[in-house]
Amino acid sequence: MVELRGVRHRYDGRLVLNLDHFAVPAGALVAVVGHNGSGKSTLLRLLALLEAPTEGDVLWDGAPVPRRPPTTLRRRVTLVEQRPILFRGTVLENIGYGLRVRGIQGSQAYKRTAEVADQLGLLSLLDRRRHELSDGEVQRVAVARALAVRPDVLLLDEPASSADRAATGALYRALAAERAARPLAICIASHQLEDAYRWADDIRALAEGRLSPVTPENLFRVELPSGSGETKHARVGSIEIVVTTDRTGPVVLAVPPTDIFVSREPLPSSARNVLSGRVTRVATHRPGGAGGVAVTADVGVELVAIVTAEAARELALAPDAPVVFSFKASAVRVF
Amino acid sequence: MDFLAEGFRRALALLLSGDAEVFGIALLTLKIAVVATVVACGIGLPLGYFLATRRFWGRRAALTAVNTALAFPTVVVGLLVYGLLSRRGPLGGLGWLYTWQAIVIGDVLLALPIAAALSAAAVQGVDPRVRRTAETLGAGRWLTAWTVAREARFALVAVITVAFGQVVAEIGAAMMLGGNIRGSTRTLTTAVALSTSQGDFGLAVALGLLLIAIALIVNVTLQVLQGKGGG
Numbered sequence: 001m002v003e004l005r006g007v008r009h010r011y012d013g014r015l016v017l018n019l020d021h022f023a024v025p026a027g028a029l030v031a032v033v034g035h036n037g038s039g040k041s042t043l044l045r046l047l048a049l050l051e052a053p054t055e056g057d058v059l060w061d062g063a064p065v066p067r068r069p070p071t072t073l074r075r076r077v078t079l080v081e082q083r084p085i086l087f088r089g090t091v092l093e094n095i096g097y098g099l100r101v102r103g104i105q106g107s108q109a110y111k112r113t114a115e116v117a118d119q120l121g122l123l124s125l126l127d128r129r130r131h132e133l134s135d136g137e138v139q140r141v142a143v144a145r146a147l148a149v150r151p152d153v154l155l156l157d158e159p160a161s162s163a164d165r166a167a168t169g170a171l172y173r174a175l176a177a178e179r180a181a182r183p184l185a186i187c188i189a190s191h192q193l194e195d196a197y198r199w200a201d202d203i204r205a206l207a208e209g210r211l212s213p214v215t216p217e218n219l220f221r222v223e224l225p226s227g228s229g230e231t232k233h234a235r236v237g238s239i240e241i242v243v244t245t246d247r248t249g250p251v252v253l254a255v256p257p258t259d260i261f262v263s264r265e266p267l268p269s270s271a272r273n274v275l276s277g278r279v280t281r282v283a284t285h286r287p288g289g290a291g292g293v294a295v296t297a298d299v300g301v302e303l304v305a306i307v308t309a310e311a312a313r314e315l316a317l318a319p320d321a322p323v324v325f326s327f328k329a330s331a332v333r334v335f
Numbered sequence: 336m337d338f339l340a341e342g343f344r345r346a347l348a349l350l351l352s353g354d355a356e357v358f359g360i361a362l363l364t365l366k367i368a369v370v371a372t373v374v375a376c377g378i379g380l381p382l383g384y385f386l387a388t389r390r391f392w393g394r395r396a397a398l399t400a401v402n403t404a405l406a407f408p409t410v411v412v413g414l415l416v417y418g419l420l421s422r423r424g425p426l427g428g429l430g431w432l433y434t435w436q437a438i439v440i441g442d443v444l445l446a447l448p449i450a451a452a453l454s455a456a457a458v459q460g461v462d463p464r465v466r467r468t469a470e471t472l473g474a475g476r477w478l479t480a481w482t483v484a485r486e487a488r489f490a491l492v493a494v495i496t497v498a499f500g501q502v503v504a505e506i507g508a509a510m511m512l513g514g515n516i517r518g519s520t521r522t523l524t525t526a527v528a529l530s531t532s533q534g535d536f537g538l539a540v541a542l543g544l545l546l547i548a549i550a551l552i553v554n555v556t557l558q559v560l561q562g563k564g565g566g
Contacts, residue, residue: 101475103547149473
């Protein structure tokens, strides 16, 4: 449906996006994961036709989009920014904004507004104004406002960043309901892999403005054996990872890098996964300015652990140093 | 100080008696100020929006030019328009010199930079997400501009107020282009200057009070139009 081809996008001469090809097919559910500053928001603004790339083409249904896209084309895609802003006026007026600019008013507009407000649990907030809402509520109103106009492509930048768990659940349920009712492609940018794996069919990693060919940190597609026990052994490459789950069949395992204990020798502990190997890489500055030191080790598969700079120094973690990674079976997330 | 008190007494008597000449001058002043403000803001606000939101070659130079024009002395603008409208000038055929229309042209040229520069600053002060959000929700160019203007309405009403204040209190261009002709182009400011120079202090004070009253009424009206605000 919408795709970027040979796109190089610069801000003040600095290259922020460098993509040979990126597409959001009709009806697809795509997640773009990457740290803050990896280019996700810029990518979404290009897909939303709000900015034209410095170089390269944006194509819609295979046809190049002009640098000043016609309103009719822009109306087929809607972006919800990471920190959305509501206009002056009530929640009801905000949700109805896109309908009003399309000339849809009266009972037809109210019906659609109430429908999306209901989907997102906003019916009790319709008379509120922006200063009377929490950040999470603002985000849900922004999603409702975007869904109200029934776009072909919905772009969401970190949709769960200010929402609590219940609100996130309502958000994704509303998206699922909308997709069940009509064809809708959704592209979500998130720095939370868990989010991405839970909701998307297709996950792309973005780093430094480029699509990363490497699977995001510590994610493994595995086949979980059948059985009723609560711990299961999943084969990943040449090793086995013990997980606590009642799931069976094809799943994705994620080992959160901050949940891995790093030591020089195996330590007696409750961790069911104790994997020995050698350090392959130590990155003191993680992309996006996140704290800690990322230690990558080959323990039969490549795993990344995040430790403090102090721990990395004390353990003398350096390439080729022997290392043991330990983590509990319950720390492994299953999607 | 007696002459001051006497001046105020005279002013009160003139205002209460409903002196036709005084009110005629006041109405003409109001007409000129309103027409000049409407024209200056009608051109200046969209120009300010354009300068604030569009990226084009020479934009910075245009902004500098508009900001510099804020400091144009009124007599220089008066001189320029005088040159244009005088019989030998390029617009001499209009026959507008020493008419109220000539004063309007001078006032528009003085208020236009105010409207453009201050509205550009007002629009630049609006969160850029407002414009992007309006666009992504399908608003065309005009609706997007309207949405941004709504967010900046307090600042934009202030721009209109300042522009009106400039034209209603202006004297240099009014004197040069209108000629202070009794019953034709005499405005409150030129009349105050004339009365003072003739030693008719009471009339000058009365006209000055009327000028202040007009400014007050217009400002209150704009405040009311602006609404009570809220989110």
